[in-house]
Amino acid sequence: MAERDLLLEADGVCMAFGSREVLRHVNLVLHRGEILTLIGPNGSGKSTLVRLLLGLLTPTAGALRRADGLRIGYMPQKLQVDEVLPLSVARFLTLTGRYAKEKVAAVLREVGADHVSDHPLQSVSGGELQRVLLARALLREPDLLVLDEPVQGVDVNGQVVLYNLIGRIRDQRGCGILMVSHDLHLVMAATDRVLCLNHHVCCSGTPEVVTRHPAYLDLFGGAAFAVYSHHHDHAHDLHGNVIPGDEAHCETGDSDG
Amino acid sequence: MDDFLLRALLAGLGVACLAGPLGAFVVWRRMAYFGEAMSHTALLGVGLGLLLGVSTQLSVMLVSVTLAVLLVAMQQQRQLASDTLLGIFAHTALSLGLVLLAFMETVRVDLMGYLFGDILAVSTLDLYWIYGGGLLVLIVLTLIWRPLLALTVHEELARVEGVPVTQVRLLFMILIALVIAVSMKIVGILLITSMMIIPPAAARRFAVGPEQMALLAAAIGAVSVAAGLWGSLQWDTPTGPSMVVAAGLLFVLVQLSGLFFQRK
Numbered sequence: 297m298a299e300r301d302l303l304l305e306a307d308g309v310c311m312a313f314g315s316r317e318v319l320r321h322v323n324l325v326l327h328r329g330e331i332l333t334l335i336g337p338n339g340s341g342k343s344t345l346v347r348l349l350l351g352l353l354t355p356t357a358g359a360l361r362r363a364d365g366l367r368i369g370y371m372p373q374k375l376q377v378d379e380v381l382p383l384s385v386a387r388f389l390t391l392t393g394r395y396a397k398e399k400v401a402a403v404l405r406e407v408g409a410d411h412v413s414d415h416p417l418q419s420v421s422g423g424e425l426q427r428v429l430l431a432r433a434l435l436r437e438p439d440l441l442v443l444d445e446p447v448q449g450v451d452v453n454g455q456v457v458l459y460n461l462i463g464r465i466r467d468q469r470g471c472g473i474l475m476v477s478h479d480l481h482l483v484m485a486a487t488d489r490v491l492c493l494n495h496h497v498c499c500s501g502t503p504e505v506v507t508r509h510p511a512y513l514d515l516f517g518g519a520a521f522a523v524y525s526h527h528h529d530h531a532h533d534l535h536g537n538v539i540p541g542d543e544a545h546c547e548t549g550d551s552d553g
Numbered sequence: 554m555d556d557f558l559l560r561a562l563l564a565g566l567g568v569a570c571l572a573g574p575l576g577a578f579v580v581w582r583r584m585a586y587f588g589e590a591m592s593h594t595a596l597l598g599v600g601l602g603l604l605l606g607v608s609t610q611l612s613v614m615l616v617s618v619t620l621a622v623l624l625v626a627m628q629q630q631r632q633l634a635s636d637t638l639l640g641i642f643a644h645t646a647l648s649l650g651l652v653l654l655a656f657m658e659t660v661r662v663d664l665m666g667y668l669f670g671d672i673l674a675v676s677t678l679d680l681y682w683i684y685g686g687g688l689l690v691l692i693v694l695t696l697i698w699r700p701l702l703a704l705t706v707h708e709e710l711a712r713v714e715g716v717p718v719t720q721v722r723l724l725f726m727i728l729i730a731l732v733i734a735v736s737m738k739i740v741g742i743l744l745i746t747s748m749m750i751i752p753p754a755a756a757r758r759f760a761v762g763p764e765q766m767a768l769l770a771a772a773i774g775a776v777s778v779a780a781g782l783w784g785s786l787q788w789d790t791p792t793g794p795s796m797v798v799a800a801g802l803l804f805v806l807v808q809l810s811g812l813f814f815q816r817k
Contacts, residue, residue, distance in 0.1 A: 350713050370713040377706055381581045382760045391703040392714040436714065 301328040303366060303440045303472045304349060309358035311344055318344045320496040321358070328439065331466055331473040333483050333503075336493035337515060342476050343373070345493065346444055349474065366440060369433030373444040373476075375425065383417045385409075389432050403431045407461060422449035426458060434465070441465070441473045447482070459486040480507065480516075557673055562782055564675045565796065567683040568736040568748060569774030571690055574767035575732055576749030576774075577756075578725065581705050581763075586636055587726075588746040590643030592733045594620050595742045597646040599667050600653030610682050610734050617730030620646065625723045670741030670793030672782075679738055686735040690728050697721050702763055740793040748774060751800040755807045773803055 304326040311319040318341045326332050336342050347353045348360065350370060377383060389400050404410040409427040412420045420428060426446060433441055446462065447455040463486045466473050477483045480490065484503040491500040498511035506512050579588050598613030605612065620642055628635050654662050663671065694701075700721045704711040712718045733745055740748055753770040760766030780803075781796025 347709075350709075352709055352712060368713060370710060372707060372710050375707055375710075378581060378583070380754075380757055381705070382757070382762055382766055383706065384762070387762065388706065391699065391706060392711060392716060432710075 301363065302326075303328055303363050304474070305361040306345075306349065307359045307361070309345075309348060309355045309360060311341070311348060311353065312356050318495065319348075319355075322493070322497055324349075324491060324497075326440070326472050326474055328472050329466065329470050330489065331463070331475060331487045333475045333477055333480075333487040333490045334493055335477050335480055335483075335490060336498075338478065340494045342478075342493055343444065346442060346474070346476055350442060363439065367436055367438045369436045369438030369441045369471075371426075371429045371433045371441070371443045371446055373448060375429060377417050379418055384413075385415055385417055385420065385428050386413045388417050388428065389435060391432075393435060395435055400431075400435065403434050404428075406434065406465075407431045423451075423454045423458070426450060427461075430461075430465075434469075437469075439471055441471055443473065443475045445476050445478065447477075452482070455482050459483060462486055557675070558782070558786075560675045560677065560680060561672045561792065562779065563680055564672060564683055564739050565778035565782060566775050567680070567687050568732075568739045569752070569778045570771045571683075571687045571732050572736065572745075572748040573752050573756075573769075573771030573774045574694060575690070575728060577753040577763070577767040577770050578701060578705065579729070579746075579749050580753045580757075584729075585746065585750055587639060588729060588733075588749050590639045591617055591620065591726075591729055592737075592742050592745045593643045594646040594650075595733055595737055596650030596667065597653070598650070598734070599662075599737075600650040600657075603657060603662065604653060610679075610686075610737075613737060614686075614731060614734040616646065617733055618727050621726035621730050622723065625719065625726065666741070667737065668741050668743050669791060670737070670739050670744065672739045672792045672796075675738060683735045683739075686731055690731050690735075693724060694728055697724055698764075701725055740796060744793055744797050747797045747800065748777075751797070751804050752777065755800070755804040758807050758811050774800065777803055 302325060304324070306322055306324040309319060309322045309324075310317070322345060324332075324345075334342050334345065344353065348355055350368065351362075377388075385404075386400060389395070389404075401410060401413065404413055407427040407430050409420075409424055409431060412424050412428065417425075417428070426448070430443070430446065433443075443462065447458050450458060459482060462473065462475070465471070475483065475487065480503065483490075484507075487503055489501065490503050490506040492498040492506055492509070492512050492515065494515055498515060499506055499509040501509075576588075579585060594617055595613045598616035599609050601616065602609035602612030623642065624635065624638060627633075627638050633641075654664070666674070700711065700716045703714070703716050704718050704721060708718055729749075732749070733742075736745055736748070739745075752774040753766060755773050756766050756769035760769055777800035778796050780799040782792060784790060784799060785792040785795040
């Protein structure tokens, strides 16, 4: 397929629950090889939009188009598995698909979570769980990755590492990525386009354009504009070990911000 | 061994093998109340069966399956939570069953037998019901095992990955209804849920995978049945409740063993 293949298109999508209107005339396009980040305050309709795009909800008006045979890998916001269900990470990854052991191991290596393969799912840490969820989405060899708050519950350094990983996945696999985030600082470096949502599309464009847009500033106030930018002389890998030297790409804000 | 004892043992073992694996899902999906309410509905089935002069297993099955379908249909609306709906349906059905039984003055009804089971009165026909129905339940459960497990872990994720969630959930509820119908006679309406919940709960400590937990639950259920039957002969206690007491004791034993052999 060509590089600019259209994966997903929303055209004037509206959604209401009863009399409560959650989304108004949302337009959106997503191409292969592109990272689109959805930002917006709590209750702005981000999750509803994601559920519409996933096909879990049907819009009350407007049209949703997906590429033929579009394979979606979905990483949900939360996963809470009861202690009473004995389930290893490897088993969790193969719940809906039968994959060869080598393939599961390779994907776990790709996301840097191969060391938890045999652990009970309930025992892995927040950051590891995000990686495991990402691995399950990747196992489907998706054309489109939908990541709902992928760095939730991960500390700032871990977030940077995860966003770098997501960027690398796009580069290597060439899939389209739709990401939900509630703040923009850290996601800036990893995203191509940003769509700022508050029941309707307030503004959209490259991160630089959006962060200067009056609608964005209205929504997030001055605080969001304090761009996160600093240097570390080391970073941490997944196990907490220090990785010295130039691996520390912690600078995530745009320098002219 | 006397014939009726052999039949009782076979019936009990059959029920244990059904209730274990199915009960594992009841425990994982936190559906204990569903099982409880569903089994109470069985009394309406008993009343209807006696009224129409058909096999009570058949009428209980029909009533329970109808309730399951009704529930899944009603869950599409969001105003009332499903446990509230369940309470409304199940308790109405239970009461309606009691009212129906009261109307039938000519029929002598052994209410205690239905509530707490009458395993020693199990007939060969009952055994056919348990093993025939049980085989069907286990085959269907095996077929829906993976999708059911997937939606137990995360329903939306399963749906995105192509699991027909509503259909699988409905099938699972129907399976529970079937198990209640065929095992009513063994432990009774009031105690059937315990055979679905206690053995899997006891099995959890030793299980490292879902399938293992289900099989262990069946085994623990079988031991409880045999021990309960033996105890009821030994001390002349009611059989159904004795089996549940045995299961409860096993559960306590497992918990205590956990205290002494703490796993890492």
